[in-house]
Amino acid sequence: MTTLNLPTPLALPAPPADEPILRVSNLTKSFGGRTVLDGVDFTLHRGSVVAFLGANGSGKSTTLKCVMGLETPEAGSIQLDGTELSNLRGGELTRARASVAMVFQKIHLVPRRTALENVCAGALGRISGPASVSPMFFPRELKEEAMAALARVGLADRAHEKAGRLSGGQAQRVAVARALCQRASVLLADEPVSALDPRAAEEVMALLAELAHEENLAVAAVLHQPDLAMRHADHVIGLINGRIEYSGEISGLDASMLSRLYTPNRVAA
């Protein structure tokens, strides 16, 4: 089980806080002629929580997917810890990606696997060899870490339930736990609390903030609840039709800004 003791990205000395761990510049993406991202620029820093706000269809999920390499932007650069991702190939790229964890809006669990197994799978970037072939062979340390992650999202009692049998909110918590288990230094969460009850949502957001502030992660969360953003985020990015219209302190997010963000705009996009 030496694999588990490998130095993880978190074990590295943290860079100075003004050095962004993720720098996205000029991200541009369109689907079939419809421009969805139009020159998106932002940075994520260790130790801080960024909330992405924006109306439905404004391009929040697409932004995160581009960062994860799940969509190919037409233009733009993505620098992780100073390294341009488009210059990396194969194993290097995989390793770089492994330091960024993502919670998907569509959850994406394997329904036939148990909650615990799904959470363990988040650690696959760290373990290798026969121990990684089947959940049966997962090292005990990994399973215990996954249990701890499940406990952090309040689902330890359903560890052995198949993911396909969980309620919507329970499944979403498993997805968050899976990302935790990845021990990444950047955490991108796409509406991680949309299916959670209010207390659970509060707790999970507090957990993300704790990860950022105490374990020095860089966290970005897409949220549709401005009040959650206000309570837990350090910085807010507001998207309108694929453009960043607001980026700044949470305090600057006044009512008029919010109203602009969520004004339906049928002309563009």
Add this chain to the structure above:
Amino acid sequence: MTTLNLPTPLALPAPPADEPILRVSNLTKSFGGRTVLDGVDFTLHRGSVVAFLGANGSGKSTTLKCVMGLETPEAGSIQLDGTELSNLRGGELTRARASVAMVFQKIHLVPRRTALENVCAGALGRISGPASVSPMFFPRELKEEAMAALARVGLADRAHEKAGRLSGGQAQRVAVARALCQRASVLLADEPVSALDPRAAEEVMALLAELAHEENLAVAAVLHQPDLAMRHADHVIGLINGRIEYSGEISGLDASMLSRLYTPNRVAA
């Protein structure tokens, strides 16, 4: 196109308001030894919006699925407009079901079909014959009605987009529009606004309230936002571990009740 002019349930004279259109009694359901619903009783009345609140896993979705016949309860009765559903068979049951529309927590659109086609499919209970075989043959009236439904949820501009290409919130709006297009007299909505931006959520909830108050539907919506419930619901039902712990006026939902509803309870369930 006569099919479209058939008398719909809405055309019937509304029964007196104190006569519930849906009466669920003593609903009991367990999955593999875990009791998920434990004697759930409630009624829905035309012209009123009921909000279901409850922690994740408290049994809200299972309750609605039992009403829709998608899960088989171990015990309990479900009466629709005075008729016990378990006494109905075949065509009668299908027709009875068609007067209850559901918005699913998991959306359940057909990704290969366009938004408009998915919305039209909500009307399949009303149309029959060759016109119902393929979206190509859907009558124009139906398509226009579906367009109006899409417009009500603010998605008219994406009518011809394949459902699989929509963003999370856009897809959820299509699911709401599909339920509208069913012209049902009871509307069950399982977290219909979970993926919507705040303004859209407000609008969709207002739309549901309008349907209840102005078109005399009975609406039940599962919500994780007590504030939305307060603004738009007439009645609240609070579930804890598969039991109804609160049922009453929205005003009775005080802070202590809310805190009880959302206190994690790892002992039971």
Add this chain to the structure above:
Amino acid sequence: ETPAKADAQASSFCPNGELKFGIEPFEDPSKLEPAYNVLAAALGKELNCKVEVQVVEDYAAEVLSMRNGKLDIGQFGPMGYVFASTKANAEPLVSFGTADGKLSSYTAGIWVPKDSPIKSIDDLRGKDLALGSVGSTSGDVLPRFGLKKAGIAEDELNMNYAGGHPEALIALTKGTVDAAQINSQTLASAQEAGNFDPANFRQVWESEAIPNDPITVSADANPAFKSAVKDALLNLAPADIEAVGKFLDVSPAGGMVEVSKETYSPLFDLASTMGLTEDDI
């Protein structure tokens, strides 16, 4: 021939504008269809009707379609003919003759490598023997009949179907069996193609001569049609038959010679001895 006569023939013998001629492929079907097409063209000219050749891989389909009146003329292997006769009431008209006008024939045989310890059919006990395909006269029924006559039960040796005559021959030449059936026709064509050198092998058993494949029509057919076909076949020039005859190891080929059910009576006996047909025939 006056046009009027030709028309009359066409109407009586050419019901759908064409006659169907089914061929059960025997030993070596390569180039078989073109060869038969030569024969069919000649026959068609005689009958003044298009003759369509259909090569089938198995006599069962041919027999069944003849039984239901869907096949006008059929060539069968000797054993196939037995079934055609009993099941579809086929009547043999002619078969292939040698240059001196006699009915041609062939033999089945069992071969072993030259240095094999197997000296006679009795030594086959406990050995591997490759047969041809199921229901084949020389590839299946005759060798099994030979074993039976020699008093060898079928479970005393390891008999396997190789799938056809050439396959059995390959099994022997590649050394994967101790012995294989090879009939005189396969032998000749394999020898010519350079795939078999008799000097390296030995024949340990040979059957009696079997008359060559008959060409038949349904016995219920119009007698005028039957005799017309028969005359046409008998009138074929040896040159037209040459191509086919080669495959039947009849070289140089003669004309067709007349045959009857009696010509094949040993095969009827063989079939009933081997339990292939009920005794009521």
Add this chain to the structure above:
Amino acid sequence: MSTPVATLSVPKVPNAGWRMTSILTAIAVFIVFHVFALRGTDFQLSALVSGAEGMASFLADAFPPDLDWDKVVAPALKATTVTLWIGLLGTTLSIPSALLLAVFASRTTTPHPWVYQLSRAILSFFRAVPDIVFALIFVTAVGLGPFAGVLALICHNTGVMGKLWAESMEETDSGPQQALSTAGASRFQQVTHAALPMVLGQFVGLLLYRFDVNVRSSLVLGLVGAGGIGLLINQSIKSFRFDAMLTQILVVLVLIILVDQLSSFIRRKLEV
């Protein structure tokens, strides 16, 4: 990480003992069956090694392929078009019956458990009857020739495609279909508006797989005198022309690759 990784002990898996027992039993049965099978089939890898020479010489006979245009390639192409037509009809004409039976024989779309059992029985029957038997039946009716082959392929293909389609519907997310059923859609509408659109890609893949099988089903075709590329391959074997056989196989290979490309092209088009 300077802070130790948080851990929590893993609770016992419920029913772990019973599950383990049933898994072990299944494995044991599997092994026992295989031991019998290995014995029953004289399985000896050593024979394969010791006979490698024979295979080599067989392959040597086949190389290089005989690319004589008039004698080998042109007839092979011509025969392939015949098989292509037969395969095409054998596949497309079985779509209606296969689709109907598939819908009836899938747990998620069947109108009634009895219909389900009955359709599955019919599908099993169509698969149990070897296609040569169908060929014989149709030969008695329509005589020798490709038509009988087409009819035989239609019957057999109905059985296979119906089963494959039914299973692929059972394995697909039935959520959209449930949504339509609660909207009061009839069974038939649920199928046309949810079940079928969901599995369209798989249906096309399986259909084109069957097309390619049907084109290659030389056994039936040879039997009824339909000719085709299978017959040519057989003839090449029977006359020891392994180099010609290789050419014919290459023609089939090209055909199969084309069908494969078509399959993935259509499935890409059908993607969301």
Add this chain to the structure above:
Amino acid sequence: MSTPVATLSVPKVPNAGWRMTSILTAIAVFIVFHVFALRGTDFQLSALVSGAEGMASFLADAFPPDLDWDKVVAPALKATTVTLWIGLLGTTLSIPSALLLAVFASRTTTPHPWVYQLSRAILSFFRAVPDIVFALIFVTAVGLGPFAGVLALICHNTGVMGKLWAESMEETDSGPQQALSTAGASRFQQVTHAALPMVLGQFVGLLLYRFDVNVRSSLVLGLVGAGGIGLLINQSIKSFRFDAMLTQILVVLVLIILVDQLSSFIRRKLEV
């Protein structure tokens, strides 16, 4: 409803013209191909009707099935076990190669586009070579008998199962796999922890379908001396014992129904 139903005019479908054109073209091509095919195969339904009598007499020959225990049923059962063993080995022993090639030949799991193309080519090759040809190759190596048949089936089955599995992986929701890929899981881990668990039910279904095909392909195997029920059916046909043939087919039918039940039992167990 007393209030009129709200309506809104439907906007134009983008690219409607171009789409219509391509659909019409596809339909036209389809029709033209079918016209050629119908001609090329002498397709005449009337022939089927006029020959119905012949089919009836064929079936009359087959009924009632010959249930003589010693002469028909017992040998059929015995031959079926042989076929069963051959089919079992031909299926299970091809799992490793088929699985590997399937993973490489599926767009969603392949490590590299070249690997993808190469594996697809290999799969096509295995399907293009008729199983009789494989049988011949192996017969030259290991001699006549069931072993050669098993080897031939393994080769052919690798081609078919690999293709079917690859396509079913391409058609399945790749979300979970993407999630693992972003977690830094290797290709191999993505396959074992997401792709395979997602398609497990389909894989089992297709595997048991192939098992049932392989059991029935003893007809081909009969050609290499592998024996089995196919050989018996063949013998019954060649000696016109259609009543015995029917009995043998019934034995196969029972086997197929059992395999089918097993398939749906396992797939139900695998359900979430």
